[in-house]
Amino acid sequence: MNYYNKNIECAPRSEIEALQSYRLINTVRRVYENVAPYRKKMDETSVRPEDIKSIADLSKLPFTTKQDLRDNYPYGMFAVPSSEVVRIHASSGTTGKQTVVGYTAKDVDIWAECAARALVGVGATKDDFVHVSYGYGLFTGGLGMHYGAEKLGATAIPASAGNSVRQLEMFRDFGSTVICMTPSYAISLIEMMQEKGFKKSDFKLRAGMFGAEPWTEEMRKQIEEGLGLKAYDLYGLSEIMGPSVSCECLCQCGMHICEDHFIPEVIDPDTLEVLPAGQQGELVFTCVTKEALPLIRYRTRDIATLVYDKCECGRTLVRMLKPQGRTDDMLIIRGVNVFPSQIESALLSVDQKATNYLLVVDRVNNLDTLEIQLELRPDMFSDGVGAIEGYTKKVKAAIDSAIGVGINVKLIEPKTLARSSGKAVRVQDNRAIKNKFEKK
Numbered sequence: 146m147n148y149y150n151k152n153i154e155c156a157p158r159s160e161i162e163a164l165q166s167y168r169l170i171n172t173v174r175r176v177y178e179n180v181a182p183y184r185k186k187m188d189e190t191s192v193r194p195e196d197i198k199s200i201a202d203l204s205k206l207p208f209t210t211k212q213d214l215r216d217n218y219p220y221g222m223f224a225v226p227s228s229e230v231v232r233i234h235a236s237s238g239t240t241g242k243q244t245v246v247g248y249t250a251k252d253v254d255i256w257a258e259c260a261a262r263a264l265v266g267v268g269a270t271k272d273d274f275v276h277v278s279y280g281y282g283l284f285t286g287g288l289g290m291h292y293g294a295e296k297l298g299a300t301a302i303p304a305s306a307g308n309s310v311r312q313l314e315m316f317r318d319f320g321s322t323v324i325c326m327t328p329s330y331a332i333s334l335i336e337m338m339q340e341k342g343f344k345k346s347d348f349k350l351r352a353g354m355f356g357a358e359p360w361t362e363e364m365r366k367q368i369e370e371g372l373g374l375k376a377y378d379l380y381g382l383s384e385i386m387g388p389s390v391s392c393e394c395l396c397q398c399g400m401h402i403c404e405d406h407f408i409p410e411v412i413d414p415d416t417l418e419v420l421p422a423g424q425q426g427e428l429v430f431t432c433v434t435k436e437a438l439p440l441i442r443y444r445t446r447d448i449a450t451l452v453y454d455k456c457e458c459g460r461t462l463v464r465m466l467k468p469q470g471r472t473d474d475m476l477i478i479r480g481v482n483v484f485p486s487q488i489e490s491a492l493l494s495v496d497q498k499a500t501n502y503l504l505v506v507d508r509v510n511n512l513d514t515l516e517i518q519l520e521l522r523p524d525m526f527s528d529g530v531g532a533i534e535g536y537t538k539k540v541k542a543a544i545d546s547a548i549g550v551g552i553n554v555k556l557i558e559p560k561t562l563a564r565s566s567g568k569a570v571r572v573q574d575n576r577a578i579k580n581k582f583e584k585k
């Protein structure tokens with residue numbers, strides 16, 4: 146088993162916690178002195194930096210949310226002057242104003258180490274060709290994994306996202322061995338392979354690091370089979386750092402968090418109480434080494450579980466299980482809470498290849514409606530009308546029973562839905578537009 150930094154990745158828990166405590170105390174002091182919004186928040190809740198003596202005191206600190214970053218847009222939460230900042234990134238900002246994040250040279254170096262740990266964790270070495278198809282730009286995916294590959298001494302291939310045929314040609318011609326991209330883009334490359342006559346034996350792919358969006362175990366199987374590699378889950382968020390906050394190891398049983406840099410907690414999103422290990426809730430991170438943007442108790446909105454059990458790989462760093470969606474992704478359909486990930490899982494349990502779909506939520510006569518538009522595939526036409534009807538019924542039954550609300554299944558022409566080379570858009574909620582319109 147290989148590690149990038151065995152001393153920390155396999156450290157006894159007591160050592161990890163001692164290091165976290167030491168770093169937390171320094172971070173809290175630093176943000177109190179240098180970040181006006183934090184000083185204000187701490188003063189309002191009467192917490193003084195001296196009150197934080199170890200990680201046991203973490204829960205005394207106030208939370209940070211995306212709204213705090215928006216309120217202090219663009220640089221108001223930075224803890225260093227701009228002369229110290231060597232890079233900024235920004236979140237995709239699909240809802241509301243985008244949030245800007247910054248890094249000092251040391252932050253970039255630590256990020257590169259976290260990404261190098263992630264790469265080594267999935268078996269990469271200096272001999273690998275790491276093909277990065279996450280977007281390069283304000284999105285953290287591309288540059289984040291790129292710097293990790295270089296830090297490891299592997300060969301980085303900065304392909305960026307898009308131009309699918311060219312990506313496949315590069316896999317073949319450049320001998321890519323490790324790929325990094327969103328899982329939905331991997332699926333669309335598999336489709337393109339079939340269309341353009343590429344075979345997985347044309348490639349030398351061994352491992353893929355997929356993340357930036359939720360994906361299911363069913364998708365993992367399909368990607369592994371379609372590309373002929375092992376598919377690993379990679380997690381991160383720009384506010385905390387970018388990709389490689391955590392990543393799966395060869396055991397594929399949860400993602401080891403770089404706990405020496407980011408202290409995780411899981412809270413109940415309603416009561417804000419910290420939950421015991423093993424319970425599912427909202428993931429919260431505190432950055433304890435970040436210089437430019439050390440966020441304290443940042444509420445990610447991601448729903449996950451922390452697992453402290455021993456991992457076969459020998460790493461002692463805590464694992465987070467696959468995020469089960471985001472608290473703000475949750476749809477309320479006729480009063481029932483529905484997560485898009487539940488629907489995807491039910492759909493793929495009936496048909497592993499059904500990865501091109503769109504959920505359309507609407508309101509008709511004051512009643513919420515939920516429809517799944519599902520692309521037909523050419524191979525389904527030969528099955529005849531009866532088989533297609535049977536298929537539709539099966540999909541409907543599986544989803545209805547998974548979410549407890551009736552869904553309408555609508556089959557649509559092949560290749561009607563937009564393909565994404567980044568994060569896939571799976572939900573179209575027309576109620577938001579109607580609400581806006583109706584209020585006028």
Ligand code: DLL
Nearest residue numbers: 236286356357358359379380381382383387388468
């Ligand atoms: O998506 C960073 C990233 C890039 C991670 C490349 C992994 C690979 P943001 O654009 O700020 O940053 O989006 C962060 O994406 O809060 C999750 O909701 C979601 N997300 C990221 N990784 C995963 C994953 C990047 N493995 C938001 N599984 C996070 C599920 C994920 N959701």
